[in-house]
Amino acid sequence: MNRLRSHPINILEKTSKYLILLLLPILRTLWAAIRTFQTGEIFSWFESVWMTLLVVALILALGWYGWYSFTFSYEENGISACRGVLLKQKWFLPYEQITSVSITYPWYFLPFRAVRLKADTDGGSTRTADFSVTVVRHIAEDILYSSKLPFSDTKELRHFYIPNNWAIALFSFLSSNSVTGAIYFAASVSQLSNFVGKDLTDRLMNQFGTLVSFFKFIPPAVTVFILIVVGTWGISFLNNLFSNLRFCVSRRSDVLEIEAGIFTRRKISIQTGHINALILRQSLLTHLFRLHSASILCTGYGQKMGENNMLMPADSSHGIGRNLAMLLPEFPMGKNTLRPKRATLSRFLFPPIMLIASLAVLFGSSLFFLEAFRRTLLALWVIAEIPSIWWLLYKWYAFYHTGLGFGAKAVSIHYTFGFRILRGSIPYEKITKVVCSQSLFQKVTHCCNVYFYLYGESRHRINIMNLDFEEVRQLLPFPMEPKEGKHPHEPA
Amino acid sequence: MNQWRPNRKEEHLPKTALYLWEGLLATLSLLFIILTLIIFQPGATACTVLLILFLVLWVFFGVVYLPLIHATYRFCLTETHFMVRRGLFFQREQWMERDKVVYVSRYDSPFTGVLQITSLMLTASGAQLLLPSMDLTRAKEIELALIRTAKTEGS
Numbered sequence: 235m236n237r238l239r240s241h242p243i244n245i246l247e248k249t250s251k252y253l254i255l256l257l258l259p260i261l262r263t264l265w266a267a268i269r270t271f272q273t274g275e276i277f278s279w280f281e282s283v284w285m286t287l288l289v290v291a292l293i294l295a296l297g298w299y300g301w302y303s304f305t306f307s308y309e310e311n312g313i314s315a316c317r318g319v320l321l322k323q324k325w326f327l328p329y330e331q332i333t334s335v336s337i338t339y340p341w342y343f344l345p346f347r348a349v350r351l352k353a354d355t356d357g358g359s360t361r362t363a364d365f366s367v368t369v370v371r372h373i374a375e376d377i378l379y380s381s382k383l384p385f386s387d388t389k390e391l392r393h394f395y396i397p398n399n400w401a402i403a404l405f406s407f408l409s410s411n412s413v414t415g416a417i418y419f420a421a422s423v424s425q426l427s428n429f430v431g432k433d434l435t436d437r438l439m440n441q442f443g444t445l446v447s448f449f450k451f452i453p454p455a456v457t458v459f460i461l462i463v464v465g466t467w468g469i470s471f472l473n474n475l476f477s478n479l480r481f482c483v484s485r486r487s488d489v490l491e492i493e494a495g496i497f498t499r500r501k502i503s504i505q506t507g508h509i510n511a512l513i514l515r516q517s518l519l520t521h522l523f524r525l526h527s528a529s530i531l532c533t534g535y536g537q538k539m540g541e542n543n544m545l546m547p548a549d550s551s552h553g554i555g556r557n558l559a560m561l562l563p564e565f566p567m568g569k570n571t572l573r574p575k576r577a578t579l580s581r582f583l584f585p586p587i588m589l590i591a592s593l594a595v596l597f598g599s600s601l602f603f604l605e606a607f608r609r610t611l612l613a614l615w616v617i618a619e620i621p622s623i624w625w626l627l628y629k630w631y632a633f634y635h636t637g638l639g640f641g642a643k644a645v646s647i648h649y650t651f652g653f654r655i656l657r658g659s660i661p662y663e664k665i666t667k668v669v670c671s672q673s674l675f676q677k678v679t680h681c682c683n684v685y686f687y688l689y690g691e692s693r694h695r696i697n698i699m700n701l702d703f704e705e706v707r708q709l710l711p712f713p714m715e716p717k718e719g720k721h722p723h724e725p726a
Numbered sequence: 727m728n729q730w731r732p733n734r735k736e737e738h739l740p741k742t743a744l745y746l747w748e749g750l751l752a753t754l755s756l757l758f759i760i761l762t763l764i765i766f767q768p769g770a771t772a773c774t775v776l777l778i779l780f781l782v783l784w785v786f787f788g789v790v791y792l793p794l795i796h797a798t799y800r801f802c803l804t805e806t807h808f809m810v811r812r813g814l815f816f817q818r819e820q821w822m823e824r825d826k827v828v829y830v831s832r833y834d835s836p837f838t839g840v841l842q843i844t845s846l847m848l849t850a851s852g853a854q855l856l857l858p859s860m861d862l863t864r865a866k867e868i869e870l871a872l873i874r875t876a877k878t879e880g881s
Binding site: 312320321322323324325326327328331355356357358364689690691693 | 828833850
């Protein structure tokens with residue numbers, strides 16, 4: 235097959251971060267050019283701007299070199315790529331080894347009919363995809379089709395799961411956090427000052443000050459804190475919502491296809507054999523409403539900043555079980571065989587109780603010494619204690635939730651991480667290492683932590699805390715291999 | 727492990743690889759000598775000391791180190807595994823299962839056409855194995871063999 239090149243827009247894409255820095259000098263040069271062409275003093279114009287033109291030409295030449303030196307072709311068995319002119323790197327990705335192929339349709343590429351294509355495998359760099367290119371739309375769709383053709387029988391029935399928009403909004407609501415929003419906000423403000431100058435940014439900040447003074451009944455420091463948290467969370471929520479709306483997942487043979495996004499649409503094709511684990515997530519709040527969201531661990535899907543590895547945004551226990559049986563029957567969810575003993579309850583509750591007590595001591599002593607800031611300190615104390623009490627409730631629940639179950643083909647895991655309640659299913663062949671560790675304090679209560687290391691491009695570790703050490707030693711099957719029929723430790 | 731270890735047929739790197747390494751070392755050394763002569767005044771103590779140092783390093787690496795590295799570098803492709811043994815003072819043997827290889831990359835330099843030398847990088851999940859300066863024909867054979875293994879395992 236003929237060697238192909240990426241879309242010429244790739245030259246601008248590669249150089250855009252450098253050209254953005256030169257945007258103002260370029261605009262000034264162009265403005266000066268228009269003025270000098272009117273007066274006819276072209277030589278004097280060239281004398282003043284030759285350096286800017288040279289730098290821009292150099293950046294564009296480097297971009298052109300990057301574009302020219304990268305060629306690729308797609309064949310019946312895989313994708314072959316070549317990078318470099320003098321030092322050439324040639325590599326071939328067989329379709330069997332490709333875990334996921336994704337196409338992103340950014341709205342700003344629509345007039346050029348260009349899309350971004352990425353193909354990733356379980357090997358190579360964790361930061362970048364093994365094959366990434368900006369190409370004409372029909373080529374990307376051809377590659378996506380070719381990559382799933384060996385694993386997808388077109389005669390077979392295609393199962394669809396399309397969640398309603400309320401479920402997506404709920405998922406976006408729960409998965410949004412202030413840190414991500416703050417990053418987007420900081421990046422936008424810094425870009426804004428680059429484009430429109432410092433004056434407008436300063437005026438924006440003054441408006442923010444006026445807004446803070448509007449809430450007179452709350453101390454200014456607390457108002458600023460709340461506004462920042464709520465504002466940045468809002469940005470993160472909108473970003474999540476727009477990237478997840480019109481979500482659709484379908485399964486045909488061994489291929490899972492996911493589509494999502496409203497302005498920038500994404501299409502991802504995943505080989506089910508390369509999925510390393512299925513995880514169901516809940517928070518304490520969604521647990522009260524019996525809502526779950528399902529996600530998958532697969533190289534190349536939802537591992538970059540601003541992306542998520544969602545499979546089902548939000549559904550009831552019954553709904554999620556029924557749809558998972560249709561979409562991923564290879565990942566059964568079993569019940570716990572191993573659970574923490576009652577004596578280990580203190581190990582779950584001790585950290586949040588200590589935090590609550592420490593905060594009480596800290597703010598109590600601060601009130602004694604800083605009487606003038608009484609209102610602010612009390613408000614901050616309340617703000618700090620709310621998540622601590624929430625953490626205590628959550629840890630209480632974690633004690634009853636944590637555990638391990640052994641199925642014929644997969645391990646069922648029940649664990650907690652951060653403020654999330656998680657359940658998962660890991661096929662035995664995807665577990666690369668199991669570590670059982672006991673700290674000095676855990677020796678007293680005869681418990682231990684069990685770590686599961688998963689197969690994949692990057693290191694992924696799952697920690698099941700405070701299980702009974704003797705039970706783990708007796709029941710944990712070594713080596714972890716799929717068993718024919720029923721597993722000896724599988725509950726009836 | 728003992729089942730596949732005795733059956734291996736180890737291979738060496740081609741002689742041209744050593745010539746390439748020696749050539750690159752000579753170029754690098756000459757570059758350093760020229761830079762020293764430009765930066766320092768010829769005949770000055772610093773210049774003489776640096777020139778002698780470069781000469782000694784050149785002799786050590788060119789005459790002793792690189793030929794020994796070349797002589798001790800071994801690789802072999804068995805039915806199930808790929809092995810690389812390297813190192814002079816601290817020898818290291820690396821084994822990678824053939825069916826665990828995800829993809830193979832080949833690095834061609836401007837000398838590939840003339841010297842028929844190339845480098846191979848085998849990538850597996852969480853591991854990479856580099857084979858520098860291999861014979862081009864053999865590299866292509868290994869590349870094909872490993873890709874075929876991957877295909878058979880995957881399908």
